[in-house]
Amino acid sequence: MARSKYRVLAGLMRNERRSLPELIELQNRKLRRLVEHAYEHVPLYRRLFQQAAVRPAEIQSAADLEKLPVIDKTLLRAQPLDDLLDRRIGREALIEKHTSGSSGSPFRFFVDPSFDTWCKAQYLRPYITNGRTPFDRVLHFTAFPGAKPRRWFERIGLMRERTIGSSLPVETLLTELCEQHVDIVQGYPSVLAGLAAAVERNKPEYRKPRLVFTDSELLTDSVRMQIGRAFGVPVLDVFGAYETDNIGYECSQHSGYHLAIDCVAAEFVRNGKAVAPGEEGHLVCTVLDNYAMPLIRYNLDDIAAASPDPCACGRGLPLMSVIEGRMVDRAVLPDGSKVSPMQFLGKLDSIGELALEYQITQTALHEFRVTLVPRRELNMADRERVAHIIRQQHENARVIVLETGEIARDASGKRRTFISEI
Secondary structure, X not given: OOOXXXXXXXXXXXXXXXXXXXXXXXXXXXXXXXXHHHHHHOHHHHXXXXXXXXXXXXXXXXXHHHXXXXXXXXXXXXXXXXXXXXXXXXXXXXXXXXXXXXXXXXXXXXXXXXXXXXXXXXXXXXXXXXXXOOOOEEEEEEOOOOOOOOOHHHXXXXXXEEEEEOOXXXXXXXXXXXXXXXXXXXXXXXXXXXXXXXXXXXXXXXXOOXXXXXXXXXXXXXXXXXXXXXXXXXXXXXEEEOOOEEEEEOOOOOOOEEEOOOOXXXXXXXXXXXXXXXXXXXXXXXXXXXXXXXXXXXXXXXXXXXXXXXXXXXXXXXXXXXXXXXXXXXXXXXXXXXXXXXXXXXXXXXXXXXEEEEEEEEEEOOEEEEEEEEOOOOOHHHHHHHHHHHHHXXXXXXXXXXXXXOOOOOOOOOOOOEEEOO
C-alpha cells in the first residue's frame, strides 16, 4: 500500500535532525540500492556501466560516482525511451511529466506513483520547515497553475494554496495579491520582482505576507532586496529542477542552501571530477528514489559549490553555496572565456534607484543591450552610468540602454536576468 505524502513528509522532516554522518550513511545505502537496480533493469545504465568497465559493487558511496559518465538531457533525448525505463514496468503504469523548457531544452520523464508521492512530500519540506503551517493561505505564481477542485481539507481551511499563471499581466497578479489576503507568497524571482515593482509603483492596500519564497531561477542580491523591501519580509529561496524536485533550500539563517542528501547525491564537478569544497563546479545530481526512470550523474547545467561549514540552525543537512547561474547564460569575455553573469548583476545592484527591473543581453562579443523598467526618465548621465558597469568588465563594449514599461517573459512566465545570444 502506497504511503501518503504526509507520512513521507514526516520522515523527511525527521531526517533534518539526523547528524551528518547518519545522513551520509542513509544516502549511501539508497545509492547502492539504486545503482544495483539501474544496472539490472534499465538498459541505458547497463550499457554505460559496461562502457566504463564498472560493476555496481564498485559504487559504494557518492564519492565513487566519478567512475561513471555524466549524462544530460541531450544524451537522454537521443535514447529510445524503452532504454531509459525499468523494463519490468509497463509504460501505462507510469506518470509522464514534462519540464517547462524555459532553459530552451524541454524534457519529458517518467515516474511511478510511489516516487510521485515522494516528490510531493519533498516539494513541501522546504516550506513546512521554514514556518508554513496547515492553516496558512498560499498564493503561488507558477507556470503550471492548473484548475484543481477544492479538496476536502481545503474546504475546512487546511493547506489552502491558490495557483496563478505567472505569465499573466502584472496588473492581474497585483489584483490577486490584494484580493486574496494571503499569509505566504511563492513564485519565480523574476515574477515576484515584477510584482514587487508594481507594489512600489502603485502602493496598494493589501495584507502583508508572513513568508515569501522564491524558486526555479537565479535569485540575485538586488532582486532579493527588492522583493523583501516591497513585501516587508526576508525572502527564502528554494533550489531544484522539475525532474529532481527540491535539491536545496535556505533556512532563516540565510547561510546557504541545505542540500537534501537524503533525496539526492549532489556532486560539484569540473571536467567530470569533483572540485574542492568552496570551488565552483557543475552541479551533477543522482536522484535516489526514482526507480522507474533513474537519473544517475545528471548534469543540471547549474553552477554551485559545496560549503564545508555547518549551519547555525542545527540541521544535519549540509550547505551548498548560492547558485551563480546556468552555463548557457554565461557572459563571454573578449578573450573568449566564459564567466558568471554575477560580475554584471552584482554591480547593477547600485542602479536600484534608477530601475525597477533590468535585463542584460549580450548580443555579440563586444555588444550588450541593457533593458530597464525605469523609476524615472533617464538622462544621458544615467545611461552612461549603466554602460560603465558593463565596461568595467568588458572594456570598449558597445552598450545600448533601452527603456520599457515591462520586460518580456518567456512562455512559462520567467524572466531571465542575463541572456547570451552568442
